Amino acid sequence: MCGIIAYVGTRPCAQLLIDGLRKLEYRGYDSAGVAVHNGKEITVRRAAGKLSTLQDLVDREPVAGTVGIGHTRWATHGPPSERNAHPHVSGRVAVVHNGIIENHVELKHKLTSLGRVFTSDTDTEIVAHLVDMAMGRGLSLVEAVRDSLRELRGAYAIAVLAKDDPTTIVVAKHASPLVLALADGAVLAASDVPAILAHTREVVFLEDGEIATLTQSGAKLETVSGEAVVREPTTIRWSLVQAERGGYKHFMLKEIHEQPRAIEDTLRGRVQLETGSCIADEIGIAEPEARAIQRVVLLACGTSFHAAMYGRYLIEQLARVPAVVDLASEFRYREPVVAPGDLVIAVSQSGETADTLAALKEAKRQGARVLAVVNVQGSAIARAADGVLYTHAGPEIGVASTKCFTAQLAAMALVSVHIGRARGALSESRAKELLEELVRVPEKMRAALEQDAAVQLISRELVSAQNALFLGRGVSCPVALEGALKLKEISYVHAEGYAGGEMKHGPLALVDRSMPVVCLLPDDPSLEKMLSNVQEVRARDGRVLAIVNDPACATALAQWSITVPKTAPEFSPLVTTIPLQLLSYHVADQRGTDVDQPRNLAKTVTVE
Ligand code: AGP
Secondary structure (H helix, E strand, O other): OOEEEEEEOOOOOHHHHHHHHHOOHHHOOOEEEEEEEOOOOEEEEEEEOOHHHHHHHHHHOOOOOOEEEEEEEOOOOOOOOOOOOOOEEEOOEEEEEEEEEOOHHHHHHHHHHOOOOOOOOOOHHHHHHHHHHHHHOOOOHHHHHHHHHOOOOEEEEEEEEEOOOOOOEEEEEEEOOOEEEEEOOEEEEEOOHHHOOOOOOEEEEOOOOEEEEEEOOEEEEEEOOOOEOOOOOEEOOOOOHHHOOOOOOOHHHHHHHOHHHHHHHHHOOOEEOOOOEEOOHHHOOOHHHHHHOOEEEEEEOHHHHHHHHHHHHHHHHHHOOOEEEEEHHHHOOOOOOOOOOEEEEEEEOOOOOHHHHHHHHHHHHOOOEEEEEEOOOOOHHHHHOOEEEEOOOOOOOOOOOOHHHHHHHHHHHHHHHHHHHHOOOOOHHHHHHHHHHHOOHHHHHHHHHOOHHHHHHHHHHHOOOOEEEEEEOOOHHHHHHHHHHHHHHHHOOEEEEEEHHHHHHOHHHHOOOOOEEEEEEOOOOOHHHHHHHHHHHHHOOOEEEEEEOOOHHHHOOOOEEEEOOOOOHHHHHHHHHHHHHHHHHHHHHHHOOOOOOOOOOOOOOOOO
């Protein structure tokens, strides 16, 4: 949601902090700031708007010092503005925070009644006041932070700097992500790995309820209650280049084109063609557990929900076990019934989505076994689950998820084959056929990407559309929903995805010449029925963009068509989703929206 960074070292750190924040901009970007200690006092620079505004300010008014904190914000409490930008200062203390202090109203009343004067609308400022007051009672910085955290309820990743303690920063974490790293004689902390990669690949993930004291001699990690914590670093395989734009105009376009590699990396070492099995030890579901599964419950939000929908189809088709899919934000509040025989699969790119994490915890509380499918090593959802199947898509910077979506589809295929084989529902020969095709999918995705120019041409005719419909059947239904989400979230064009069979139950009333209808027509058992949908649309003067394997099947019917290679019907979504991603990208780019950081959205929704 927001991005924080902290540095304690020997190098001038203002620019280093800003450079780190630039790698976190996707976490929130309506204002930013830094606070740097020069040995005598703390200097703060804050600015509303994009990070470049802060950069200009610091260029104009440089800040000296080798100990500092920084923040890039996505507003939750208080509108985006300079006064609400972090760092927040109270007396001798400066704080940056990612998360929500749930009891901020009562604390603000209490502090105001004690004479504290608030200068912002944020919940974060409360932390600065609490720590300043505690230090005023003679506590050290770390003890003051520890004492203050006992008052807080909610989610936080914080970094705190104090005038009286010029060589120390204290960081703490609960329900918002925070990583630590040692590099070149300095200590860094940040919300996410890309901010660290320029310095090192060895990071330590903090767990909830942990606090760390950063000084030039290193980092002391302990629990808030004071127990020492020893944790091995995680080696991050992502290079810095991966997290950069790599020559594309936008991160999103780069990530669309990275998908074949993301799938190859996700499958790597997990497919054994000789035996038609998936070696995914981390799934941690051996044959006895697989046979004991009574039901699979998939939970996710947004694009990950569409991947979970796909997983539901594939698990039932290949593993022959009942499967249901639910929006995590609905599941967590509807008093769900979960049984010990349920396998819950939580799907999340960031591994930090609050609704998905809360739903996972509710399922665990009721005794279910939980498998997480996440893209970020050591993320909260990964750590809360019983088993984790990591997608290896690398850092996804664009707010609109693309390569992580198709990597999640590949992970769903691995899980479905693994459980199907373990339950005896999928024969070795059939599994071999499927896996041999699955490993060929990345090449077919590369071929689909070669249609980029053709899609761009078509997008020029759709750039003025105000609405759009996306239709698909079977495993293509989640692809239709995902295509609609992509278009609306980056181009701001209203779009809806529908099961093709639903057209006659209402949406057909919307169809006229002004309504482009994107139809998914892979060569699978539902093709004939989908062609009937195309007929229905054409009969109402609708304009159809057909995504096909066989160009002949759409020539007479569709206004436009994009041909992509055929693959096994079970895996067609990994290929057919690519022209839809490219379509939304090119429409948005031509409409001039901020493709990588669409308005009102953030990459990771760590709030409810
Ligand atoms: C995807 O394009 C969106 N940015 C959003 O729907 C996202 O998929 C959703 O917030 C879930 O995020 P997660 O995968 O990190 O849990």
